[in-house]
Each structure stands twice: as C-alpha cells, then as structure tokens.
Amino acid sequence: MASIPHIAVIGSLNVDLVTRTPRVPAAGETLTASSFALGFGGKGANQASACSRLSRPKLPKSSKAKPPSAKVSMVGAVGDDQFSQGMLDSLKEDGVDVSEVRIAKGKSTGTATILVEEATGENRILFTPGANGVFEEKDNLIPKDVDVVLFQMEIPLKTVLHNIEVAKAQGVQVILNPAPALPIPISIYPSIDHLIVNSSEALILSSSLENPEDAQQQLDSLSAPLLDAGVPNLIITLGSRGCYYHTLLRFSSGQPGRLIPASPVEKVVDTTGAGDAFVGAYAVKVAEGLRKRENVEVEGEGRGWVSRGVSVDEAVAWASRVAAKSVEREGARGGVPWGDEVE
Template sequence: MQKKTAKIIVVGSINIDLVVKSEHIPVAGETVTGQEFVMIPGGKGANQAVAAARLGAQVEMVGCVGGDPFGKQMLEQLTNEGVGTSYVLVDPQQTTGVALIQVQDGENRITVVPGANASVTPAHVERAKDVFVGADILLVQLEIPQETVMYAVQLAKSHGVKVILNPAPAAVLPDEIWPFVDLVTPNETEAVILTSEQIAGSDQAGIMNELRSLTKTDVIITQGEKGVSYHLNGVEGSYPAYRVNVVDTTAAGDSFNAALAVWHGESYTLEQSIAFAAKVGALTVSSFGAQTSLPTRQEVESFEGSFNK
C-alpha cells in the first residue's frame, strides 16, 4: 500500500524523439530501408517526470522548450500526464530538443540535438525555488548545462531535498558536485566515464570502489539484463533483472530512476526501491518508444515475472 504521495522535482531536458526501426543500422555511406518511423515525446528529464507521474507521484518539471510546434506538443503532453509545467519555459529563439533514435533488435543508438535544453539556466531554476519547499526528491540528469545541474543540486540540499543524479549522457563532473548528491545512478558505461577511462578494463567491483571513492555517495550501477549492483549506506549488493522480451531499451534508465525516486519518496528504503524499479524497467523495455513505454502504477503492481539467471 502506498505510504504517501511522493513530491518529485525533475530539472532536465525535454525532447521530441524521432524513432526509426530497421533490421540493420547503417554504417557510414550506407542507406537502408526502415520498417517504421514514429515521433514520440522524450528527453531524459521529461521521461523521468512522466514516469514518476504515472507511478503516482506529484511531479513538477523545470525545463525549456522551443517556440516551435514540437514545444507546444511537449507542453500538452506533460500537462496531460499530470506533470506540473509552471516552470517549463518557452524560448522562441530556440527549437525544441530533438533525439534521433535508431532501433535494431531492441537496442538503440541515439543522437541528441539539445536545442532549448541549453536555455535551462541557474536563473531559471532559481525562479522555481518555491517548488523545492517540502519536496522529497530532486531528479536531475546531464542533458542540460552542467552549471544548471550544479545550481539545482545546491538549491535542493539547502531545502533538505534528497538528490538523485542520473549522470546521463555520460560526462566527467567537477568534484564540487558530490557533497550535494545523495545517490548517483550511472549505467556501466557512464560509471567508467565518471571515474576515468583508465579503469575501463576493471571488473565491476573495481569500478564500484572507484566510484564510491570519487563521489562519497550512495551508488547504484544499472547493468541491463544483468540487473544492478549497488553500494548503499555502506552495504554492497546486487539485484537481478527480470526476464522479458526486450522490444526497445529507450527510456529504461529513465523509468528506473523515476521509480527509485517515487518509491524512496514514499519512505521506502533504497533497497526496497530497487526492487520496485526493477519491475518498472522490465516493463519499459517490453514496449516500444520512450514515454509510450512507461508503465502505470497498476501495471507495475500486477507484474509478476521471473529473474534472469
């Protein structure tokens, strides 16, 4: 039973995803025929906001769209999903962020054009400071300027809001950010980039130790079909992934992070939150698209699956 309604702030990107499905992803100079093309609401920030709303949280989005039809479409999408958009600005000088996603056999390759996401500034976050009062969790990613991410985590900590940093897309971050982060959630590739390319050949335990030493925070590393490994409150462990038919991995990490935030915001432990998030991630990869694949609370609670071995 839900303990309380989690209050989540998402500071991040808002994109429109242009998705092509094909049997083969072309190499340089090659042209292939695709099987399907769709335009789907996306962006890591917007994905996490919509995922959290569908899972029962009260969500406020802080971001920016362009003054184009895509921007209007994304604002309507967020509003229809129950996400607060009072602090989603419209920059008429920019285009809305776009992600070109090529999907082959459930795996994807993504190219992102930030557009209006580059207009999410510290001043923009400061204007939204009232929503930090009484909030439970701040979710933030790296598809907006790093200086804005830094300002957002500092503002959150000053209001006693827990911070979950999903360091995607991967980037080296300044050491100054880590005292303001409670939990960092990279995938395997992002964990290597965060720590340094020098340990790219290290085993998972070595990467985890290096990341813990760097960040001094709780860490969850997502590993796709291998599940997750974690170091929480001084305790190391792992949790398996569910066995599902993988259709499209787009937004899997976003839904996992949103689920962590919602469950933890409802006063469950992070270990309990991982178990909930694993179900959400499994359901997400079982469907096509970003926000189109995000499950509802009812779908998650009725999900029964077996683990990968």
C-alpha cells in the same frame, strides 16, 4: 512536507524522431526503414512522465482508484515552435505539472533522432539541445515545497551543478542520473544523495577520480572512487545482467555491494527509455519513503539514509521490474507502465 511528497524533475524536453529498422546501415549505405514516428521525450520529460505514471494507477479518474503517491513537476524549457504545445500536453496527460516549463523565444525545442534495431531492440540516439541550452549557471530552478529533485545532464552542466548545491542547502533529496556522462567536480559528490548510472557512465565518472586503472576490474572497484567521494547511495544499471548497488554505510563497514538479478522479460521490443523508467521508479520509492526516513550519521564518512518503509534493496528491485516491463513495449515514454501495472 505537503500531504504527498513532491518530486521535481529538472532536465531536458525533446521531440523524439524515431526510425525503426531491420538493422543499422553501414557508412554510406541506404536502407529502407520499417517505420517512422514522432514522439515527445528527452531524459527529463521521460523521467517526469515515468515518476508520474508510477505514482498513480492507470485510471486515476476511477472512483475506486488510489490517489497519487507523489506530485510530479517538470522544470525545463521548450522552443516557441510547432512542437512545444504537443510536448506540454503530453506531460499533462500523464499527470505532470508543467507550470515550471519555460517557452524560450526564438529557440527550437530540443530533438533526439533515434534508430531502433528491430532484431535486438537496441537503440542509437543523436541529441540536439535547442531550448534545453538556454539556462544560465546561476538560474535557480528548484520549485518551492519540493522534497526530491531529479537531475540528468542534457541541460547545461554548470546549471545542474549549481542547482544540486541549492537543493542540498534546502534539505532536499538529490538524485542524479548523469547522462550523457561527463566528468564532474569531486566537490559535488557529497551533495548527491542517490547517483544512478549505467556501467559505461560509472566508468567515466570513476575514472575522473582516483584509481582509474582499477575501475574495470569489478563492480566494487568501480564504485569505490564514487563512494570515497561522498556519494551515499550508488546504483549501477547493467541491462540484461540486472542492477548493482552500493551504499556509503555498507562501504564504510567493509561490506560489498549487492547485485540484483534482472527481472524476466517475455520479449524485448524496445530498450529506448528503459533507463529512464528505472530512474523514475527509483525516485518514486525515494519520495514514498521520505515520511519514514531516518538520517544516519556515519563517523568519518558523512551521511547516509535508510527508510523504515522502503529499503534501497526494495527500491532497486522494484525499479528493475519497472524497467523490464518497459522494454516489452514500444516507446521511450509510452512503454512506461503505470503504478498499478507493476507488482
């Protein structure tokens, strides 16, 4: 491992077209919106930005500032259009290495059209892949000397699955945030070290395995098929209700999962990107804990991990505080705090 751990985020880069509105119009209705803004996002880019911001102080050039706790690289593709350079520059401003980002000739940069309802802060999103769809199944996207790889599912699914297997074969820690959620092959679950989903994504994934009729009864029932499939660490985000996690170690010994209450929020301004902030924060804690990580073999149940320096409980609790702070601000990426802004 290098002097600091290296996180590679493999996923989408999109232009965000954000409209804020008092309420969402009904079918056939036209409303006057409050504002419009163009931003740079995509789940991959959002999570890379979150990882980078949360691994360093807000003023990294200050002589008194601590050095970053991780290097963060973005792996993906943008189009050869008017948006691509702005996208790359915005990531660089947050300290992200963009040398692994391709410029796809003849393609447009991906877009996300986002409606934010001002009264509640809730969002609705339409995604157009553009250059995010250029990758082939066997493209190897894993950078050299990487310690943690973080995937979503806004680039081709076959590319994601192939690179999860490549990363695991190289001994790299794999985090998957399967959004948008699609059923994935049961054979891939043992190669995922950390699976982070919201409740609806967990339902889709668990229902594609065994016992779908039990999946909605309670969180332990919802998590059981995924843990049975070989996932060592499962995290289910629950919005204002908090966060639930379960591990293969706890599951195999008959213990229930744990529910972490939501951190207090002064006022919800914008929930866009809160999930990405949570995932990025969790990834940073996984990377920081790698130096003191201890592999644990569980007889008959595969592997798991604990960290002498950072426990799953601590990582989830910190990620929850990060997500809570992010919803108090506007923007999917602009709302993500820096590392020294979260206790």
